[in-house]
Amino acid sequence: MRNLFFSDAIGELNSSLAHYWADAQLAGLNVTLLAPLNINSVQVRKGKADELAKALEQHHKLSLIDRAVCTGKSDMVFLGTGPGAWLAICPANSEQPINELADQLDGLASITDQSSGYRLFRVSGVASRSLLARGLAVNLEEPEFNKSEVVVSSIAHIGVTIWQTDDNPTFIIGVANSYCESFCHWMSGAIQGVIQDQKV
């Protein structure tokens, strides 16, 4: 998992949105907007759950779990977003991975490309939870929050998909494309809140 979200080529430098988190360092935070990855929605077809699990084990050595958790390895991650529904994320490349997954899982699951549907933000630092707490009404503190959990919720009326990738702690926040700028506006305000907290 670490490789997938931490590859050097993955951060989008010079993003026109970067000014929204210009003060992140002051808050002890590191914020990056990831370059587009390959994201597919995978929804199991009726009665095919076991076969789907077998196929994924066979093709990708991935143990599928039908819960709100993140499973996977360095080059493919499955995030449970609802019963029988996942987001499959893998590195972007010039081929058509959607066709690959669609072929491998033909008849077992419905695959839909969502690569342009989400932008992913990577936030890390000791104050990450404090930052997210300024918008997310879900507890990310341990031990209540299990590190492998996937949270599909909302921040400032914007739908988000959040999961933790390491103990820094680092969180990935998926935001629907069209809401990106509004989300960044929330984030810049939250960063100021963290900074003000730290001054006390």
Added chain:
Amino acid sequence: MANNSTLTPKPAQSTVASQPNRLAKGGQIERSLPLSFEFDGQQLGAFSGDSLASALLANDIKLVARSFKYHRPRGIFSAGSEEPNALMTLGKGKYREPNCKATSVELYEGMAARTQNAWPSIGFDVGALASAFSPFLPAGFYYKTFMWPSAFWERIYEPIIRQAAGLGSASTLPDPDQYDVQHEFCDLLIVGSGPAGLAAAIEAGRAGLRIMLCDEDFAMGGRLSSEKLHIGDQNCAEWANSCLAELASMPNVRICASTAIVGRYDGCTYLGVQKLSGGPLSKAQQTYAEKLWIIVPAQVIMSTGATERSLVFGGNDRPGIMLASAVRTYINRFAVAPGKRAAIFTCCDDGWRTINDLKAAGVEVVAVIDSRETVKNEVLALGANSSAKVMLGATVIGTKGWKGLRQISVSDQQGDVSKFEVDLLAVSGGWNPNIALATHLGGKPIWCEEISSFKMASDDRVENVQIVGAAAGQYSLGAALNGGLKAASLVTGIKAKFVLPKTDDECFGITPLWVLPKSVGKNSKGQKSRGKAFVDLQNDVTNTDIDLAWREGFKNPEHIKRYTTMGMGTDQGRTGTVNGLAQIAEANNEPMGLTGNITGRPPYVPVRLGTIAGLHRGKYFRPTRRTSAHEAATELDAHFVETGEWLRPQWYTKAGETNWLQSVTREAEAVRKSVGVCDVSTLGKIDVQGSDAAEFLNRVYINNMAGVAVNKVRYGVMLREDGFVMDDGTAARFGQNHFVISTTTANAGKIMQHLYYCHQVLWPELDVQMISVTEQWAQYAIAGPNSAKAMKLLVGDYLDLSDEAFGFMACAEFSLDGIPARAFRVSFSGERAYEIAVPAQYGQSIFNQLLSLGKEWDITPYGTDALAVLRIEKGHVSGPELVGQTTAKDLGFGGMMSKKKDFIGRVLAGRAALIEPDRPSLVGVRPVLKDDRFSSGAQFLPVGSSPVADNCLGYISSVAYSPHVGSWIGLGLIAGGSERIGEKVRAYDPVRNKDTLVEIVSPVFIDPKGARLRA
């Protein structure tokens, strides 16, 4: 609030010597950090740690306000948020904040405070003339006066009342402050940092629990900083400080001062409002003035303490009359002597503790007046070292001193009256546990005779909440400490480890002195209590007001509250309502327990609306959604319109254009003449797959979708189950088990929710998987006679666009130079048209490519307004016709409704009223006089009929200026529909003062045979 001032403290001015009532030693103030502030233009000195109230008292300022109705001079009454009198306006200009309780405000360097509700000055207030009219201004007087003449109400009475009413005056400028918000999911929320709260915090904190310890005061410690009691061999204030120091060192404990927990909500959710400040001296520019805490604790300990209540006697509201505990607080916490010659009037043991504190502050205590005939010896002993005259079974029956107390009259057991010259009267009518938070979800308190107040029943355990200490009616220090400890131990689940030192165990006996004839009526010698006896100080409600309300038929406390406004002020009647309830109980001849208490609701103290709004103000009220081509559109001078959360180009302004109609007409003409491109990314797109995908769509659309061939598109309509049209769109089939359907922009979310409902609730047996792909695909419409040419330049190398391969209503998936793409041949405009969909990350570049490739045909970007012109000309319905009150038949889709299958809405669409022939149905409309203009919403009336609802035939739903027709045109619904084609009717619009003669025509104004579509 942020004030710009230097960081260096002002010297010299703020010394003890310059503050006449400041004690030379003691208190919890920071004498090394003097402050200066301004009050009604006067420059005064104080210290860090002062509240505005203590700073004023230190400077011997007693007259601080004028009461609400009678404009009576008022002084500081309490030392907390229960303050009814001392409301101040702080700040200037856009920072002005009225009605701040001086007792709750932490003094900071450079504060500018002003009195309110007095003109021309607090000392000489013309409003006091109202006092002279007081017999005519009892509670509820406005229900009985200002009735006649009725015309006077709007022009004369209301403006005058509006001017006179209220206390402070708010700034009308936008709030310059910003507000933070934070969610907290702690193991334990402790509300109140007095002895019970601190004991609990130490025990649970040491056990490692994640704790949030809150206090609404800016200093923690509760009454421990206000009393001279001992915990072990430490002064209680010292003990509190050492606890706080330990708690501050625990990383699992969050200490939140200035944080009022203002409400308790379903789902164990609590709202806290924290005033953020960098401290009294720090004027560093702060981003956020306040923070809203949304707390979901696993457990709660309510150690919210208790509030002292007043006594009701004639003249009980003068400046210098103060709650006894407040007197002790000013002396012990703030090192301020609130007067020079004092008396104490009490009905409970607790009031007697004030004697020694006053003495230690150098204040002469001339009398201790206790309404009880006998008092315990240990209590009497508290007055042993004082020269005060002790009077038992006595009551104060009157006071003198307009701008400040100077004399009290006391009636003794025999009825003889003696007078005392005093400038300070400490009153104690008993204590009320602060249980408001516990009652916010409807819990009803019970009357406890032992403490003469309301508390929560001990066997009515509110979910996950424990009430301890004074809040539970356990007033002694020892009981509070132990109560907090025990509660914490229940939370940690282990035996308490914190060993509490020995504490003073104070007496708390009480025999209440209610507002009975005994207190305000004639005494045994016929001496009468003189002057107004106030039950609610803030709203100027007297005992005679309550009596009058009762006589007028209001017997229930909730009615009397609303009729008299008792308890409705910013102090929520905390120091007086129980006295009022006792008066009502006596009048009803019931015990207090039966009369009951008034329901409390959040917020507990006033909260700024800005704090609740936080980030969501102005244009950030809700999020904004932008399409991929937003920047490109901006560069093309697009004027955007809000469609739900989306920003869509409404039109694009070309150089030289001065009004929207020019631009819109130009765009519509360009499409009809050549080619235009429109961003239609915002329309909902839902991917539907699965072996039952076709069957599922058949059940939600009125027409046959299962029969659509692969690579074909079909227009469809969805009904609500009640038979009315819900939405329209297209279904494109890309595979046997793969459809992509479209919805209108506004209904995308609603349709998605509806489809999930149909699958998950109605037909979970179907094998169908759906997901929104609105975000995934950017989509552009290319429309006009030259659209094929432009489209060919863009995708011709990758997709066969010939009419044979790609005829009207075809669709295809293909690879556009390596990126996945979809093409559709559909038309909303009535011209030959295509739509191209690409993943959103490529959207803007495709949009720009189209504009560049289409240059030779003058390709024109067009917005939603031109789109509307085109679709209205073509008679296509859209949002204004899909209003939830129209049926498929009304809109001309009756024939589309399949008779061979069931679908959502089919049965009820067949209701008699929905199929009756006279229902308004879709037509076109144009003006009889070519240059006339009408607006949507205009109602159809027969010519010559009177404009009453009964004559209404229908209305105009959509309007546009049609370049094709050369006049304004519209779509509308009219009874009889197409049978009226050729008829002339009136388009009656009283809202815009228009009455236009129009002709009913076919809704299709252009190309009725559809030749252009297939050209």
Added chain:
Amino acid sequence: MRINCPYCGNRDVAEFSSMGEEPAKRPDPQQADAQTAFVDYVYLRNNPAGPNKELWYHGQGCRQWLRVNRNTLSHKILGVSLAAGGDQNGK
């Protein structure tokens, strides 16, 4: 208010939208008195003061419809289950 979504866990009510009391099963459109049955189905509800079987949609979460048994007087939630049940993926 918070709801325990079976898939997502304990969540704030802002993530959900309420459809209100769940009607009885959707009538058979072919039955004789279908129109009357559908009028009842669409418009009439019991509206009890007490436990109420409601349908809520977790739109800002797993997008599942939930059956929520909620007491309309005390606001206590007595039970939550997926409307689609365990059937959805054939388990």
